[in-house]
Amino acid sequence: MRRESTLVGRTVSKTIKYIVCIFLAILSIMPFWIMMMNATRGTYEIQQNSISLLPSTYLISNFKVFEGKAFNPMVGFKNSLIIAGGATVLGIYFSCLTAYALVAYQWRLRQPFFTFIMAVLMIPAQVSGIGFYQFMYRIGWTNSYLPLILPAIAAPAMVFFMRQYLLGALSIDIVNSARIDGANEFYIFNRIVLPIMKPAMATQAIFAFVGNWNNLFMPMILLTDKAKYTMPIMVSLLRGDIYKTEYGAVYLGLTLTVLPLFIVYFALSKYIIAGVALGSMKE
Amino acid sequence: MLMGPKKLKSVSYAKYGYIFSIPFVLAFLIFTAYPIFYTAVIGFTDLKGLGKTDFKFLENPLQNFEAVWKNPSFQKSLENTAIIWICNFIPQILLALLLTAWFTNQRQKLRCQGAFKVLFYMPNIITAATIAILFNTLFGYPMGPVNDLFQMLGIADGPTEFLRDKWTAKGIISFIQFWMWYGQTMIVLIAGVLGINPALFEAAEIDGATSRQVFFHITLPSLRTIMLFTLVTSLIGGMQMFDIPKLFLNGGPDSATLTVSVFIYNQAFSGSYLYNRAAAASMILFVIIAILSGILFYLLRDKDAGKLKKQMRELKKAQKAARRAEA
Numbered sequence: 001m002r003r004e005s006t007l008v009g010r011t012v013s014k015t016i017k018y019i020v021c022i023f024l025a026i027l028s029i030m031p032f033w034i035m036m037m038n039a040t041r042g043t044y045e046i047q048q049n050s051i052s053l054l055p056s057t058y059l060i061s062n063f064k065v066f067e068g069k070a071f072n073p074m075v076g077f078k079n080s081l082i083i084a085g086g087a088t089v090l091g092i093y094f095s096c097l098t099a100y101a102l103v104a105y106q107w108r109l110r111q112p113f114f115t116f117i118m119a120v121l122m123i124p125a126q127v128s129g130i131g132f133y134q135f136m137y138r139i140g141w142t143n144s145y146l147p148l149i150l151p152a153i154a155a156p157a158m159v160f161f162m163r164q165y166l167l168g169a170l171s172i173d174i175v176n177s178a179r180i181d182g183a184n185e186f187y188i189f190n191r192i193v194l195p196i197m198k199p200a201m202a203t204q205a206i207f208a209f210v211g212n213w214n215n216l217f218m219p220m221i222l223l224t225d226k227a228k229y230t231m232p233i234m235v236s237l238l239r240g241d242i243y244k245t246e247y248g249a250v251y252l253g254l255t256l257t258v259l260p261l262f263i264v265y266f267a268l269s270k271y272i273i274a275g276v277a278l279g280s281m282k283e
Numbered sequence: 284m285l286m287g288p289k290k291l292k293s294v295s296y297a298k299y300g301y302i303f304s305i306p307f308v309l310a311f312l313i314f315t316a317y318p319i320f321y322t323a324v325i326g327f328t329d330l331k332g333l334g335k336t337d338f339k340f341l342e343n344p345l346q347n348f349e350a351v352w353k354n355p356s357f358q359k360s361l362e363n364t365a366i367i368w369i370c371n372f373i374p375q376i377l378l379a380l381l382l383t384a385w386f387t388n389q390r391q392k393l394r395c396q397g398a399f400k401v402l403f404y405m406p407n408i409i410t411a412a413t414i415a416i417l418f419n420t421l422f423g424y425p426m427g428p429v430n431d432l433f434q435m436l437g438i439a440d441g442p443t444e445f446l447r448d449k450w451t452a453k454g455i456i457s458f459i460q461f462w463m464w465y466g467q468t469m470i471v472l473i474a475g476v477l478g479i480n481p482a483l484f485e486a487a488e489i490d491g492a493t494s495r496q497v498f499f500h501i502t503l504p505s506l507r508t509i510m511l512f513t514l515v516t517s518l519i520g521g522m523q524m525f526d527i528p529k530l531f532l533n534g535g536p537d538s539a540t541l542t543v544s545v546f547i548y549n550q551a552f553s554g555s556y557l558y559n560r561a562a563a564a565s566m567i568l569f570v571i572i573a574i575l576s577g578i579l580f581y582l583l584r585d586k587d588a589g590k591l592k593k594q595m596r597e598l599k600k601a602q603k604a605a606r607r608a609e610a
Contacts, residue, residue, distance in 0.1 A: 107300030131321030153310035232412035277474035
């Protein structure tokens with residue numbers, strides 16, 4: 001009798017758990033699903049009923065609304081790709097280099113330098129925004145991609161992650177035998193250490209790329225030339241009055257800005273989830 | 284790692300430690316340290332107006348700071364930021380803990396955990412700017428998906444103008460933040476649970492502890508450090524909240540969703556170009572963040588770990604002394 005009741009209790013509690021999880025999953029999907037479906041629907045259809053689980057046939061006519069307007073997803077895509085790509089490559093390479101300096105060499109300031117990196121790990125980017133803008137304005141770097149790419153060279157969080165990885169993965173014997181063979185330190189880093197770090201680089205590259213791709217604050221301050229706008233700035237144009245009546249086009253614009261992210265996410269979700277979990281092991 | 288017989292040799296390589304750190308240090312000095320310093324300096328000057336870069340120091344150096352601190356909009360923005368953050372963080376951490384307890388329960392394993400994790404985390408990776416405008420559209424008036432849904436389900440008779448109401452607007456922003464971040468927090472907490480020594484759980488099992496007891500007496504205390512980390516990163520992120528309040532309603536209605544970052548942006552780049560006021564506000568924000576993080580670290584510091592560290596240090600000292608005595 002008692003066993004039966006616990007069995008029933010277990011089934012009930014398990015069912016509740018599944019219901020909650022499925023509800024949360026729907027909550028994650030639903031806004032994006034409605035967005036994508038409405039991207040293919042006409043303004044009149046959306047006015048009649050703005051929720052549809054099935055696509056319609058107005059995709060191309062929605063596309064035509066963008067013609068001659070400031071919102072240009074292709075330009076935004078290209079610009080974001082340059083900035084996010086450049087920042088990711090620089091960030092990864094120099095974070096590995098800094099981490100290697102922290103792990104492989106015995107130098108007097110090693111420990112203080114590491115403590116320093118830990119201390120600046122959490123400095124929020126926004127607090128330096130005004131000084132950064134004034135500085136860039138003075139040297140004529142507004143409307144340039146450089147101030148959005150070069151700061152990636154100093155990425156404390158990434159250095160920290162790379163260091164943790166390297167501590168476990170680097171065998172100093174390999175480095176020493178390369179030295180005996182006459183390899184110099186730069187060669188050793190580029191040809192021996194970097195390949196060892198590939199898994200860590202892949203994980204961090206995803207996060208660095210997505211983070212830079214999504215960044216709004218700095219590009220919005222620095223880029224005033226419409227031809228230089230990044231994807232998130234392009235998105236902000238969809239709030240403008242010209243789109244007040246073009247519902248389908250707004251949904252299509254939003255969809256276009258996140259489509260690349262969805263593709264990347266679902267292709268790499270396994271690694272991304274593992275990376276999030278790994279990133280938490282900061283102790 | 285380079286200790287031992289190779290020690291002599293490794294000394295000659297020490298300079299590469301410095302050389303390889305140069306790019307990081309230079310980039311940090313140029314793009315982070317100098318701009319922070321420059322922001323602080325601008326806070327004491329008369330720098331305002333589009334395209335201006337030259338400035339004079341004010342006679343009353345604290346004038347901008349006083350003006351910002353007493354500015355009702357700034358006070359409002361601080362209050363909004365705090366309210367929005369709290370209303371997002373508390374449900375976020377509670378839901379994340381609940382899901383962590385479910386997903387790590389060994390006696391009742393849930394299926395499709397991987398798929399659930401992927402879906403719960405998904406909003407986090409999507410551009411916040413897009414999400415802000417998407418939600419603005421979803422809550423549209425007089426017709427929008429949420430209004431249609433409410434009428435379909437019979438919750439409301441006619442369309443509601445959600446975004447006119449101050450508390451609804453704040454609530455929606457809190458919800459967006461919550462929705463974007465609970466998945467991340469959950470994954471981090473699950474990783475934390477997997478890192479707990481399994482012997483603890485086995486011992487509890489042998490002692491006949493219930494799932495609830497295990498969760499409250501083993502899992503939760505062990506997650507302390509990770510939860511502190513989550514709290515601090517969420518707080519620092521929350522204090523800087525910009526993309527969503529800026530693009531969702533641009534601070535409106537009636538400044539109900541104006542956050543500190545949006546205030547700073549609007550001071551400097553929306554019409555008035557008051558760089559000095561914006562800089563002063565940035566510095567105030569910086570100090571507030573530093574103080575709050577300091578308090579959190581102090582309150583929630585791991586006392587045992589501190590003690591252990593101290594003991595280790597004393598032990599090392601004793602060893603050194605012993606070695607010296609031997610020599």
